[in-house]
Amino acid sequence: MPKIRIMRIYLVVVFLCLACLPTAYGLELSPERLEWLRIEIRRHDELYYETGEPEISDLEYDRLKKELVDTEALTERTSSGSISGSDISKHAHRVPMLSLEKAYEIGELQSFHGECARNLGTEELEYWIEPKVDGVAISAVYEHGYLVRVLTRGDGERGKDIGERLVHSGCLPARLQMGAPEFVEVRGEAYIPMEAFERINVLRKDEGLPAHSNPRNLATGTLMGVDEDTIIGRGIKLVFFGWGAWEPDANQPVDYTEYRDWLQDNGLPAIGEVELVRGSKELLESVRRLQRERDGWPFAADGLVVKLNSTHERERMGWSAIGPNWAVAWKFPPDTEESVIESIVWQMGRTGRLTPVAEFKQVVLKGRKIQRASLHNLATLKYRGFRVGDQVRVELAGDVIPAVYPIAGDKRSANNREVPVPVCCPWCSGKLIQSGTGASLDCPNISCPERVKRQLDYFCKTLGMRDVKTRRMSELVDKGIIRGFQDVFSTQEQIQGLSKTMSLPLWRKIQSLGLPGIGKVGAKEIAEEFGSLKEWMKVASMKLDAQAVELVSAAAGFWE
Ligand code: IVH
Secondary structure, three states, X not given: OOHHHXXXXXXXXHHHHHHHHHHHOOOOOOHHHHHHHHHHHHHHHHHHHHOOOOOOOHHHHHHHHHHHHHHXXXXXXXXXXXXXXXXXXXXXXXXXOOOOOEXXXXXXXHHHHHHHHHHHOOOOXXXXXXXXXXXXXXXXXXXXXXXXXXXXXXXXXXXXXXHHHHHHOOOOOXXXXXXXOOXXXXXXXEEOOHHHHHHHHHHHHHOOOOOOOXXXXXXXXXXXXXOHHHHHHOOOEXXXXXXXXXXXXXXXXXXXXXXXXXXXXXXXXXXOOOEEEEHHHHHHHHHHHHHHHHHHOOOOEEEEEEEEOEHHHHHHHOEOOXXXXXXXXXXXXXXXXXXXXXXXXXXXXXXXXXXXXXEEEEEEEOOEEEEEEEOOOHHHHHHHOOEEOOEEEEEEEOOOEEEEEEOOOOOOOOOOEEOOOOOEOOOOOOEOEEOOXXXXXXXXXXXXXXXHHHHHHHHHHHOOOOHHHHHHHHHHHHOOOOOOHHHHHOOHHHHHHHHHHHHOOHHHHHHHOOOOOOOHHHHHHHHHHHOOHHHHHHHHOOOOOHHHHHHHHHHHHHHO
């Protein structure tokens, strides 16, 4: 093995050891970090399972979860209120699903080629250049030609089986027709085509629902959370670009060209937007060309993958702890801008929860002007310690949601102000409540005008009413005509605007009330079970609090 490669592996190992130190030696064991991890993981669980809108990748989530498990183990608190736990429904990958070394600059691509050329003793190497499809990594396992499972990547060693719903939805063949080995792991990606993603978001907008943030998250949510009808309805597609185990391995394809033919012969889709090149000059030209074409691709891609064609050459290049030495991921330049926090303000939600929001000097990302980003909750604000005047990096998380990150090494001026956590509600002056763990801040006043306005926003949006109606209702709150949310049903001036909602399905009406824990799914269940607000009231009055009971009976009085 050449010296430079040994050096690289050595550096990777040293880096991994150093990266583990803070938790292993308890340097990061502050109670704040532990608390933050719990809150953050719970928040991501909610985003994933309840709204189907995760903000982070599986890998990032697994990292957080691993840190929590390690930290809990070290502090011997595993059993007390822990939300971590092992997952027994996983299968091992025969060859682990690793990652790829990344190249951000042309020089890094040149040195990738340089190393291949040095190791293999020729400059005239053949590479395939392909889009790096931004979806969910999968591994379809065929034994003697029969599909036995389709695994997600999981932690790289073990993944979850999602095969049943995929095969029923016709995404991949249950049997291989030609050249089936005894055992093969066919590696690829599940994704939502851009066209389907945009269509789904248009429909959601019509329904007054928030847009899905990006195709990758929607693909994850679709594969993990729901039935095969949704998989079909959302148009999930698969594409294959590699293999793990191939047994007996003497029968492996001799090169990627042959593998792509094998995929095609067996009805397994390969990527169409690819180029086969020879040598460094063609490699760089192809990377530039494909990068220019990326907006026309039918799927989201976050870069390109450059991979050696020959299986024999791949074997000679070998693997590092990160991934294969015979391939590299060229990452498209990130959409990120630097800015300065000008203020941190509080935003009221319909449940009375206050969310900190950073306002910063305007930046433009993906053609959008952006100057605000949610800091999610009090815990995140405290943990990240943002101050007014801080330099921040602004990104579009999942290409859609603005997010700010501290800039490493930013020399914060002594003048940068920490924002005080308000004691009283900025709108109604009532006393705010910090939750037991200090993670959130709530205004308990049900007549708080700002809170009522947010409830009305949700109400109007869910019922598909126009913006002008929402603004009109806000004015009525300012004038003191609407004092509590339920007044919307008795205020004469509103009856006219509301009359159009009479014919809406019951579940929409229930959802529009925005009761805690009753979203679209819950509202549909209630509507199905009870058939009317009045029937629901008979049973629900025992379970709901006084305010909710008052609201539901006002709604029943108006709509029924
Ligand atoms: S080749 C060992 N080709 O990127 C991995 N990967 O960072 C060899 N990916 O999780 C993979 N498009 O799921 C390859 N055209 C492509 C790809 C691709 C997307 C994903 C893959 C893996 C990740 C590696």
